[in-house]
Amino acid sequence: MLLVAAFLACALSPEQASLPDLLSRVAEEAEILQQNAPKSLSREVLEQRALMPATRFRPRIGKKAIAVVPPLRLLVREIISEYSVGTLKESVVQNLTELRQVISVDGRKFQSPERARHALSLGITSADDRIRKRMLEDFARHGLVDIATDYGIFLLAFSKRGLENMKVVLAGEEYVGADAAWVLEWQQTSPDAGMLEFLGNQASRVALQGRLLVRQSDGLPLRIQSWSEHPHGTHQIRDEATVDYIQCAHGFLTPASVAHRHLVDGRVITENLYRYDPFKLFSADAEIKFTELETPSPPPAPAKK
Numbered sequence: 001m002l003l004v005a006a007f008l009a010c011a012l013s014p015e016q017a018s019l020p021d022l023l024s025r026v027a028e029e030a031e032i033l034q035q036n037a038p039k040s041l042s043r044e045v046l047e048q049r050a051l052m053p054a055t056r057f058r059p060r061i062g063k064k065a066i067a068v069v070p071p072l073r074l075l076v077r078e079i080i081s082e083y084s085v086g087t088l089k090e091s092v093v094q095n096l097t098e099l100r101q102v103i104s105v106d107g108r109k110f111q112s113p114e115r116a117r118h119a120l121s122l123g124i125t126s127a128d129d130r131i132r133k134r135m136l137e138d139f140a141r142h143g144l145v146d147i148a149t150d151y152g153i154f155l156l157a158f159s160k161r162g163l164e165n166m167k168v169v170l171a172g173e174e175y176v177g178a179d180a181a182w183v184l185e186w187q188q189t190s191p192d193a194g195m196l197e198f199l200g201n202q203a204s205r206v207a208l209q210g211r212l213l214v215r216q217s218d219g220l221p222l223r224i225q226s227w228s229e230h231p232h233g234t235h236q237i238r239d240e241a242t243v244d245y246i247q248c249a250h251g252f253l254t255p256a257s258v259a260h261r262h263l264v265d266g267r268v269i270t271e272n273l274y275r276y277d278p279f280k281l282f283s284a285d286a287e288i289k290f291t292e293l294e295t296p297s298p299p300p301a302p303a304k305k
Contacts, residue, residue, distance in 0.1 A: 017182050017216075019170050023163055025219030026212065030159040032252045036281070037085040037096060037153060040254070041117070043277040044083035044100065044152075050075050050145050050270040079142060080104045082116040083276065085153055098150050105142050146262040146270040150195060151241050152255035154224055157193065158186075158212065165193040174213060176222040176244075181213040195226070195239075206230055206239075221245055221253060238263040254279040 054070040081100040101116035103109070111119075156162065171185040187209035188194055194207040210226035227240035241260040245253045258274040 017170055019168065019184070022170075022182060022184065022214055022219050023158075023168060026155075026158045026214060026221050027160045027163060029221055029253050030155050030157075030162070033153065033155055033254075034096065034159065036250065036252045037156075037254075038087070039282050040084065040248075040250075040279045041120070041282065042083045042254070042279045043103075043113075044081045045275045046077075046079040046081070046144075047273045047275075048075075048077045048079070048144055048270065049273075050077075051268075052145075077142070077144060078104075078106055079144065082113060082120055083152075084120050096153060096156060098152060100138075102138065102142060146272075148195065148239060148241065148260045148262070148272065151226075151243055151258045151260060152274065152276070154195070154226065154241075154243055155221060155245065155253060157188075158221070162193060165190050168212075171211070173216070176213050176215075179222060180216040181222055182216055182219075184212040184214065186210060186212055195228070220247070235264050236266070238266075248279045250279070250281050 051072040052075045054073060080103045082103060084099050085096050086099050087096055099120055101111070101119045103111060103113055103116050158166075166186050166188055168184050168186045171183045174181050174183050188207040191205050191207045194205045206228045208226040208228045210224065212221060212225075213223040214221050222245060224243045224245075225241070226243075227238065229236060229238045231237070239260065239262055241258060243258050244256045246256045248254045255274070255276055257276065258272070260272040260274075261268050262270040262272075
């Protein structure tokens, strides 16, 4: 027992961790995800909880009138989508982005999974860039607010190129479930490498900072936490997210869940919780087909007289 305890104490000693080795391991996993994400498919369930203004607010009129502002109402939405990853062709750097096709909204069927997969295949293989743009825009047309995208593939920010725009330090150790993990604190040095966020009808990129937790036994990334703060008019905006990763059956890391919160002046206004089914590869999982749309049967031949 004493020998085991001594070994564990040594294994968990911060002095034994090599930051360059850990970052090299993380960059390796980012590269593997870069190669496999465009060939994969999952089902994404988004539950959004948002504080919204009252639907009917009519201030009183007159000099002595006191405008009574009704309390905010909580709106809960559920969006289920077929989810994949692809590139925007006009992008110079060919960055990957999340692609979605909505299947249902609040339990009401929007389109069949087969048709959604077919639409995703058009976005992945078509040379028409407008198709991909439309998929990104359509996701925000179902009444959702404060949507943040691309958090599921945020591990890609830790590629060798991405690490050139980051400051990273080893900041101790923690547990993620039963796994002992090293904690790496990171900060992006340029907004160009930051997260694309949608605030209402506006889109912007902001530099992020946060923590990366990697498993001590093999350096595997387990969790990425990120946050950013910036003024917006007279308000202070903060966005924070936690992405948990698991290794899929095909040997690369995929997001298991994303928890994103949008705060205004310290108050949580919107909470987005994304959950993902196990990822499947187009080439490896026979049930994934982009030819599942039924072909109409030809009309019967006229009877011979």
